[in-house]
Amino acid sequence: MxxxxxxxxxxxxxxxxxxxxxxxxxxxxxxxxxxxxQHPRAMVISCCDSRVHVTSIFGADEGEFFIHRNIAGLVPPHNPDGEYHGTSATIEYAVQSLGVAHIVVLGHSNCGGVKGCLDMCSGHAPELLEKTSFVGRWMDILRPGYQRISGLPPELQQPALEREAVLVSLENLMTFPFIKEAVEGDRLTLHGLWTDTGEGGLEQFDPAKGGFVPV
Amino acid sequence: MxxxxxxxxxxxxxxxxxxxxxxxxxxxxxxxxxxxxQHPRAMVISCCDSRVHVTSIFGADEGEFFIHRNIAGLVPPHNPDGEYHGTSATIEYAVQSLGVAHIVVLGHSNCGGVKGCLDMCSGHAPELLEKTSFVGRWMDILRPGYQRISGLPPELQQPALEREAVLVSLENLMTFPFIKEAVEGDRLTLHGLWTDTGEGGLEQFDPAKGGFVPV
Amino acid sequence: MxxxxxxxxxxxxxxxxxxxxxxxxxxxxxxxxxxxxQHPRAMVISCCDSRVHVTSIFGADEGEFFIHRNIAGLVPPHNPDGEYHGTSATIEYAVQSLGVAHIVVLGHSNCGGVKGCLDMCSGHAPELLEKTSFVGRWMDILRPGYQRISGLPPELQQPALEREAVLVSLENLMTFPFIKEAVEGDRLTLHGLWTDTGEGGLEQFDPAKGGFVPV
Amino acid sequence: MxxxxxxxxxxxxxxxxxxxxxxxxxxxxxxxxxxxxQHPRAMVISCCDSRVHVTSIFGADEGEFFIHRNIAGLVPPHNPDGEYHGTSATIEYAVQSLGVAHIVVLGHSNCGGVKGCLDMCSGHAPELLEKTSFVGRWMDILRPGYQRISGLPPELQQPALEREAVLVSLENLMTFPFIKEAVEGDRLTLHGLWTDTGEGGLEQFDPAKGGFVPV
Known part of the structure; x- marks a missing residue:
């Protein structure tokens, strides 16, 4: 060492x-x-980006949020194959061991991971397609989201895909049996947020409207 | 939704x-x-634990640290098999895209993930041995660390294994070719820390002494 | 040589x-x-005084602050006459080339430049009135501040004028078109500080209160 | 306000x-x-650049160095015309009021001000030629230095001009009568340094060799 x-x-x-x-x-x-x-009330899943510190925008002190941060704040689908699944482990620990009442997925503007996904899916980043690209393979999780926004004008795709990333993660959360059970048993609620780091904006997914609205 | x-x-x-x-x-x-x-100076790899917010203890504002948080702050070995590797993706992005100058691995006291590893390896948590246990499989990463501390008196094992978790992550970081190259090219330095959240203590790994010493 | x-x-x-x-x-x-x-977050304008090192009191390392230091930390009014304007050049570079988000003007206790201004304006330092006195001519910038404090009891004038020096500089900063534009466009914020070097005190100008208050 | x-x-x-x-x-x-x-031993004239903190490389604490920082660390020639001369005021105060024993001029690598001068003098930055450009007018001080290096291959010009900036400032310092007198009276010594911020290098001007040599 x-x-x-x-x-x-x-x-x-x-x-x-x-x-x-x-x-x-x-x-x-x-x-x-x-x-x-610790008895945190909520788990937050957010990006590693240095501009996104959820403790700041929510004035949270030690003990309040159990926080997982990865590239783009993505949750992969449930896949108990015995391999290392860091994100799945954090969710399992938060729900099964800590019994958090909320899982908040927080996306954000100018997300480098989402941009990488966009470049990769639109053919502008062949290096991300290689098997050895950890970022590329991780962003594969977001491909279903890309399908939903690929018809938009190019300038609208990045912000749309950032919000889709939140929705994909929320969808994948529900593939975990213990999440589905806790949500259906009213022991857990899920929330989808997207923040504009430059403008200090915050939107949440509103299922009634089928889209994100300012909080 | x-x-x-x-x-x-x-x-x-x-x-x-x-x-x-x-x-x-x-x-x-x-x-x-x-x-x-963003142009963060350092990447920090730390636990999701709600008691460990690295931005607090280092007075860091938005833009300063790129932060990955998972259970126990573990880094798995390099394994480019085309599957989802969330932690490896964060490291790749931090080093290859952002060019961070430091990676700081931050362990902590009373780590639930480390306790799970200890229970599992000492035969007290058979449920963590199951293939479907995401936490158990994630904590397999720390098994080489357990081997090194299993001879200690039981009451010393948890704090020792928390520090071993930092060292295992530092060792695994060096299995990534782009990390090894950046470290050897003096473009990246690695740092190992352990914090006692209750007492506000901070120790760092000192290679000259072969152990952790208070900062 | x-x-x-x-x-x-x-x-x-x-x-x-x-x-x-x-x-x-x-x-x-x-x-x-x-x-x-470099991508410094803030520009700091402070005095040359050997007792005032802004990197110390704010724990700032290389890369964080772009620092201009002159006698009393003064900013002259905008005057693009083609002559050498060292301070104006630093401000132009910081705002136009580096895009700093903050300009912090830091005054301090026992400021020799401010004392010179006080002596000069109150008739106790005729040598500073000479055209050839660089210090005297530089401190002319602070004369509008002296007007505002000259009615105070003598023993209160020095600390009052030190704070006025900060305000005069902040006022003069706004005479630069590119500063005014950046401030009004929310791309730049200005801050006024005064530090008591002996007591380790720090005050900031609070526009709501119209005066300096401890941070 | x-x-x-x-x-x-x-x-x-x-x-x-x-x-x-x-x-x-x-x-x-x-x-x-x-x-x-304060009784500082030395005055240091250095750049505002956030990568160049002279207190770091010389381990200097409060009270030790009287520090003036401007773009490229330039000293204009003596010109007592009654206008604002910030740099000249700092020098006058340091030598005449504080009686410093040394003036150290510290240049550095990758200096943005020097690059601006190079671009301006070689016709690549017409905007810096405008009368209203404070940076351009300030860098006019360095034109005599540019004359001395303009015959070098382009890739050698920037580091050469950074060192010339130190020499021009040292020459201009000697145009101040009180500096010349103090130097000739052995009450003041002048020193020229250049630091490579990336490599941690430090060179000083050696008059015997007529150039800069590593310390």
Whole structure:
């Protein structure tokens, strides 16, 4: 492990600053969370993108959200084949072990993963089609969404596909038996959001309208 | 999609509060990030646990960290078999598309995923051994770490395995050819951290000492 | 150039120490900044004073702040007469070329430039009135601020004028057409700060209150 | 001043962190600096570039360096015409009021200001030739340097001009009578440095060799 390096010193300094202030002021809460365990109300599935921190827009503190982040915030379909399924494991843990009451899927504007999918499906990114492209194979999950938006004018496809990504993930969530059962038993509700990071916008999927509407 | 529900109103209210204050004061920055794209300095791989928000302890705002979160913050070995590999896709995107300069793997105390691995490997959680257990199969990644700590007294195994989880992920990172190449070309550095969420502690792996030391 | 001397050896030693440690640990980041260019979030305009290093109080590392420092952190009014305008050039570069989202003007306690202005305006420093005094002519920028505080008791004038220096600079910033346009287009926000270097205090201008308040 | 906004909250948090740690640990020193005034050993003239923080590479704390930063770290020639001369004011204050023993001019690699000068002088940036371009007019200071490197192959011009910028500033410093007098009276020494920010390199001008050499 000789390739491991020391943490940049500015982060060390910031950590000590956090410890002396935020931690110190909230020590009782952090200790209780450590002693009694976490009881998050909701699971959030969102993108890794550095512009999308769900804790910011919802003013969430430690203990509140169980957060999974991957490229484009995608959920693959249920497939218990014994292989590594990181996303499926997070969902199983959130629902079966923690008993979260909500799963929120949060998409966003200017999503690089969605753009990759668009480029790949429209023939502009052959490198993403290769078997060895992890991003390409991951974005295959979104192909059903691409089918639904491929007839739109090009300039409307990216924002439309970002919202489809949320819907595909919500659809795939329901392929997990324990999700379906919890939803039907009213122990879990699902929510679909899309945020415009530049404009600070937030839309949610409204099943009555069949589309996304501003919150 | 009739099972999708409206966002809880307390979150709607918090969002509007954030928009009127934080967003409004930082609109220029969010717009620039939207227009010019993200240029995060570091990727952070951490657990979904609601008690571990890396943006808090390092005072990081939007744009700074590209964050992947899964159960226990694990990285599987490189395996380009054409299947869905969510974690591998995040790493590929961070290194190949964004060119992050650091990957920080952040483990933590009282990790539920690590506890599951410990229970499973020591024979106390037969349900996690089933092929259909996504958490069990995901925690298989950590089995090499369990081998290294299984001789310890039981009460020391959990914190030791949490640190091993960081090391296993760091080892597996190096099995990705593009990581190895970037590390050896001095375009990327790797860092291993473990935080005690209750006590606000932070340790980093020190290769010279072969172990974790407080920062 | 025979008057140029070798760097003091204590600085040479410190540089080699920095290179073997901080540089070495952060090489990947520094190289990426070199290869991909800087994308600083904010421009900071502050004093040259050796007691005021904005990177310290905000835990900022390389790449984060574009920093202009001059006597008292003053910004002159917009005056495109074809002469050398160092401060105006820095602002133009920051806003037009780098697209920073924030300009932070940082004043401070015990500011020697502000003291010079006070002495000059109150008749106690005739030498600063001479045409050949660069400091005197530079501090002329602050005369509108002096008008606003000259009625205060003498012992209150220095700290009041230090804060006025921040406000004069903020006012002058808005005389630059590209600043006004960016501010009104929500692509840029302006911030006024004053720090007490001895007590580690920090105040910001609050337009609702019409004055400076502790952060 | 209704256009002034609140400081981003992540900076507020970092400040409080700094105050609780670094400030608190060094309070005695900061208070002494406030009470007794600054006595910096050296003035540093460097670029605003966010990749060039002289306090980092020389491990300098509060009180040590009086730092002026402008585009490309340029010093214009002595010209006491009664107009605003920000850079000249900083030099006058450093030498005449503070009595610094050294002035260090620090140039750097990938300097955007120097690139602008190169583009302008070689006819590739007509917009910088306009009277209203503050950056263009500021970079006029470097025209004598451009004359000396314009015969080099294009790929060598940028790094050569970055070093010429240091030399032009050092030459211009000597046009200030109080600098010349202090240098000749051995009360002040001048130093020329150039740093490669990506490689962590540092060179100094060696008058014996007539060029820059690694320190």
């Amino acid at each position: 000789s390739h491991i390096r020391a943490l940049p010193s500015y982060l060390v300094q910031r950590f000590h600053g956090w410890k002396a202030t935020t931690y110190n002021d909230n020590k009782a809460w952090y200790r209780r969370l450590a002693a009694n365990g | 009739s099972h999708i529900r409206a966002l809880p109103s307390y979150l709607v209210q918090r969002f509007h509060g954030w928009k009127a204050t934080t967003y409004n004061d930082n609109k220029a920055w969010y717009r620039r990030l939207a227009a010019n794209g | 025979s008057h140029i001397r070798a760097l003091p050896s204590y600085l040479v030693q410190r540089f080699h120490g920095w290179k073997a440690t901080t540089y070495n640990d952060n090489k990947a980041w520094y190289r990426r900044l070199a290869a991909n260019g | 209704s256009h002034i906004r609140a400081l981003p909250s992540y900076l507020v948090q970092r400040f409080h962190g700094w105050k609780a740690t670094t400030y608190n640990d060094n309070k005695a020193w900061y208070r002494r600096l406030a009470a007794n005034g």
